[in-house]
Amino acid sequence: CAVYLDSGQDWDTHTTIADQGDSADALFADLSLLMAKLEAAGRLADTVVVVMSEMGRTPKLNAPAPQGGKDHWPITSAMVLGAGVQPGVYGGTDSSLNGRNVNLLTGKADDKSLEPLRYDNFAAGVLKLVGVDPQEWLPDVPPIEGFIAP
Incomplete structure (x- = not known):
């Protein structure tokens, strides 16, 4: 729902x-x-x-x-609250306010990662959080998983 x-x-x-x-x-x-x-x-x-x-x-x-x-x-933010959410801050910007790359498994800014956080990664992460297989809706899009509680 x-x-x-x-x-x-x-x-x-x-x-x-x-x-x-x-x-x-x-x-x-x-x-x-x-x-x-x-x-x-x-x-x-x-x-x-x-x-x-x-x-x-x-x-x-x-x-x-x-x-x-x-x-x-082009940089935005989102807030995810409620069931199954691991509290924290994920992603980030550098000192020039440019978006930093993100480790999609941890959700943390990671300049060694080659992955910028995109809207489809976020959407796939929300789908996974609520128990929906993101690959059914967003094939080949890796979800950001850092905000999903273990």
């Missing part, structure tokens, strides 16, 4: 990012409430929650505050 929820927040802030703080606060409050309700209903042990976007925002402002905003960026 899968459910798609939209935060309803306007994250498209090429100018003035003041609203992003309020949007983040609302998102995390809603996530906290969702996780509490799942726990109260006895469903947290069999539910995975994934929070993500189709793109990222550069961490640098494109103009001085308060008019500055954040432009599109």
Whole structure:
């Protein structure tokens, strides 16, 4: 079973990012409430929650505050919570904010690895996490497995 929820927040802030703080606060409050309700209903042990976007925002402002905003960026983040998730930080950026290669087995940034973390690796990892064989849906795509609890 899968459910798609939209935060309803306007994250498209090429100018003035003041609203992003309020949007983040609302998102995390809603996530906290969702996780509490799942726990109260006895469903947290069999539910995975994934929070993500189709793109990222550069961490640098494109103009001085308060008019500055954040432009599109090919690096994004995701949050995976719930059943079977190994807590931690996976992937990463270098000092120039470029995406680092990732060891898909551990999920850790690994400059010796030849694997950049791609969306299909992430999707395959989520499928594996929830007990679906990723090869059925994404043939020849290795899943990132670091966030899957042993």
